[in-house]
Structure formats: structure tokens, C-alpha cells
Amino acid sequence: MKQAEIETFLMIVKTKNITKTAENLFLSQPTVSHRLKCLEEELNVKLLTRKKGYKQIELTAQGEEFVPIAERWLSLWQEMQQLQHGREKLYLSIGCTDTMNTTILFELYRNLLNAPASDINMKITTHYSYEIYGLLENHEIDLGFVYHHLHFKNIVAEPLLKEKMYIVQSGDTKLKKGRIHTDELDPAEEIFVSWEANYQIWHDQWVGKGMRPRVQVDTFELLLHLISDARRWFIAPVSVVERIRDLRDVQVSEIANKTQPPERITYKIRHKYPNESTQKAVQLFEEKMMDYLKTKNWGLII
Structure with missing residues (x-):
């Protein structure tokens, strides 16, 4: 096989x-x-079949069985290439969502870079959750962090953090209270972030009430800049709240609604058949990450 x-x-x-x-x-x-x-021909089996009138192809039974074999074969080939190039350091490719990188892991990355003798060379990329699953399934990354638990045949998902949600307003707001009901806020001034599906459902019921948000963003950078206006507000998990409070004067309040928004769950995802050559790097990174997360009050799931 080639x-x-x-x-x-x-x-x-x-x-x-x-x-x-x-x-x-x-x-x-x-x-x-x-x-x-x-x-x-080399395998002496039929791997795929195409039905007349359909553009999509389907795997045969033998094709289904061959998929994990092909993935392991490709993984071994990649390891042989690394061996031939004489790599001495550990290499790790990580895929994260925007807020995971910018509000949770950025400090860990900085600590690893500042370590006197760092053993890991990291490639860090930012994607949407569903994109990270695809990259991991194709062995384009070694480790992923997402906010959605999707079902992929060859991916294992483990809950890592479970974070409480808070209301964040500009520090210039006139509504300075420890607890605020969403009915007290102007929905037209909300900066909306769709943290995950269950949160979206809660938001549609308690805040949006079926109406589309005036503005919706998907990056921490936009949240940071837009919240400068005294009228603006948003709802976010504790890690985002702490990071934005370090960078800007904001009013943080608990949510007084009888039905609380669901806590945001962060999942660590990995491949069932990982590259053996990266396992040491993954293990070392996970150990340092857990030590780091234990110092934070973000709802670590152990």
C-alpha cells in the first residue's frame, strides 16, 4: 500500500x-x-459502492472495517517520517475555540514558553468546535478543546470544565447590582454569544423571546471592544468574565432569573487511534494543563 x-x-x-x-x-x-x-486490487476487496442516481458513495462492509486500519497505517507512516528526520523535541498540535485560547489557555501557553527548558514545540490553531472534530479525526491536530459534544466514531470526548454564567456590563452602567434579572436589561443592547446549544435554548426563552439579537459575535476580541459602551451588556462564563475584568472596567452580576442558564461545559477531545509519536507530548501537556487549571476557580471537572 502507498x-x-x-x-x-x-x-x-x-x-x-x-x-x-x-x-x-x-x-x-x-x-x-x-x-x-x-x-x-492490493487488498482484494471492494471498499466502496456507488448507487445509480446518487452522487454520494457508500462504504462496503469491508470498507467500514478498513477505515480504522487505514488511519493506523497513516499514523505509522507519519511516525516513520518523523523518525527519518531525526526529531528530538516533542511536537504537539492543538485545536481550540477562540475563547478557550484567549481566556483559559493563553496563560498556560505563556508559562510553557517561559519555562527554562521547554520540551514541547506547539502549534496552536483557533477554530469552531465542529471544525476541531474534523481536524482531529483526520489527524491534523493531536488534541482539541470544544464546547459542543458531537458524536464522531473515532473521537473520545471528556468534560474538562463546567462554568457558571454571569451578566457583564460596562463599568459606566447605571445598573450596578449584585444580582440582575435579564428583564431589567435592554435586549437591544445585548452583545450575544451563542456559547452552546443548550444556552441558546435558554437565551431564546428568557432573553431573546424569539427575536434575533441586534448583534452577535464569536470572538473575545469583539466582546472586549464592544462592552466599552455604557449601554452594552452580555452573558458569559466565569473564565471569560475574569479575563475581560483584567482588561477593562466592567460590572459583573449574578443572574437572578428563576431558571439559570446552563453552565458552559468545555470538552477535551482526542482520537481513539492517536499518533504514537505525539503521545508523550500530549501526556506532558495534559499534566501541566491540569496543574494550571487547579489554580483557577473555573469549575474544573476531575
Whole structure:
């Protein structure tokens, strides 16, 4: 088996379409078909089937069984490449959401960089939760942190943090109270962040009441700048609240609604069949991360 054939097969599994596979790999469709044919001939099994009238392809039973084998084969090939290049340091690729990077892990990253003899070379990228699952499934990252628990066959998700939500207003607000009901706030002045699906449901019932927010953002940077206006407010988990309070004068209040918003859960996700070459780096990072999180009051789940 060749590496190109395995990568092509796994891309077909992901896209379920020969045309999209060719586009993603910058190949011609005949090349994709040829690679698949060579792989099937070497294995002496039919991996895929295409029904007439349907653009999407389907895996055969043997194809389903071959997917984890192909992933392990590709992982071993990548490890051999690393061995050939004589890598001595540990390499780790991490995928996170924006607020996970900017409000929770940024200090840990800084500590690791400032360590006298850091053993880990890190590649840190920012994505939406659903994108992180896809990157991890394709072994493009080694470890992920997300706010949505999605069901992927080859991914294990573990709850890491469970954070309480608070109301945040500009420090110039006239409504300075320790506890505030959302009915006391002007929904037209809310800076809305859809933290996760259950929070969205709560918000639609208690705040939005079926109306679309006037402004919705998806980055910490925008929250930081927009909250400068005395009329503005938003709801956020404790880690975001603490970080923004370090950078700007804000009024933080507990939520007085009878039904509280669901706490935001952060999940650590990893692949069922991880690259052996990165396991030491993952373990070392997780140990340092847990030591770091234990110093914070963010609702660590142990």
C-alpha cells in the first residue's frame, strides 16, 4: 500500500464524493479513481459502492472495517517520517475555540514558553468546535478543546470544565447590582454569544423571546471592544468574565432569573487511534494543563 492511496481513501470516506475528493487533494478524478482501484486490487476487496442516481458513495462492509486500519497505517507512516528526520523535541498540535485560547489557555501557553527548558514545540490553531472534530479525526491536530459534544466514531470526548454564567456590563452602567434579572436589561443592547446549544435554548426563552439579537459575535476580541459602551451588556462564563475584568472596567452580576442558564461545559477531545509519536507530548501537556487549571476557580471537572 502507498501513502497516497491511503490518504485518498480516507478523504473519500470524509467527503463521500469522488469529485470533492479530487478538489480537496488537487487531483484529477481519474487519478482518484486509479488510486482507489489500486488499493482495492492490493487488498482484494471492494471498499466502496456507488448507487445509480446518487452522487454520494457508500462504504462496503469491508470498507467500514478498513477505515480504522487505514488511519493506523497513516499514523505509522507519519511516525516513520518523523523518525527519518531525526526529531528530538516533542511536537504537539492543538485545536481550540477562540475563547478557550484567549481566556483559559493563553496563560498556560505563556508559562510553557517561559519555562527554562521547554520540551514541547506547539502549534496552536483557533477554530469552531465542529471544525476541531474534523481536524482531529483526520489527524491534523493531536488534541482539541470544544464546547459542543458531537458524536464522531473515532473521537473520545471528556468534560474538562463546567462554568457558571454571569451578566457583564460596562463599568459606566447605571445598573450596578449584585444580582440582575435579564428583564431589567435592554435586549437591544445585548452583545450575544451563542456559547452552546443548550444556552441558546435558554437565551431564546428568557432573553431573546424569539427575536434575533441586534448583534452577535464569536470572538473575545469583539466582546472586549464592544462592552466599552455604557449601554452594552452580555452573558458569559466565569473564565471569560475574569479575563475581560483584567482588561477593562466592567460590572459583573449574578443572574437572578428563576431558571439559570446552563453552565458552559468545555470538552477535551482526542482520537481513539492517536499518533504514537505525539503521545508523550500530549501526556506532558495534559499534566501541566491540569496543574494550571487547579489554580483557577473555573469549575474544573476531575
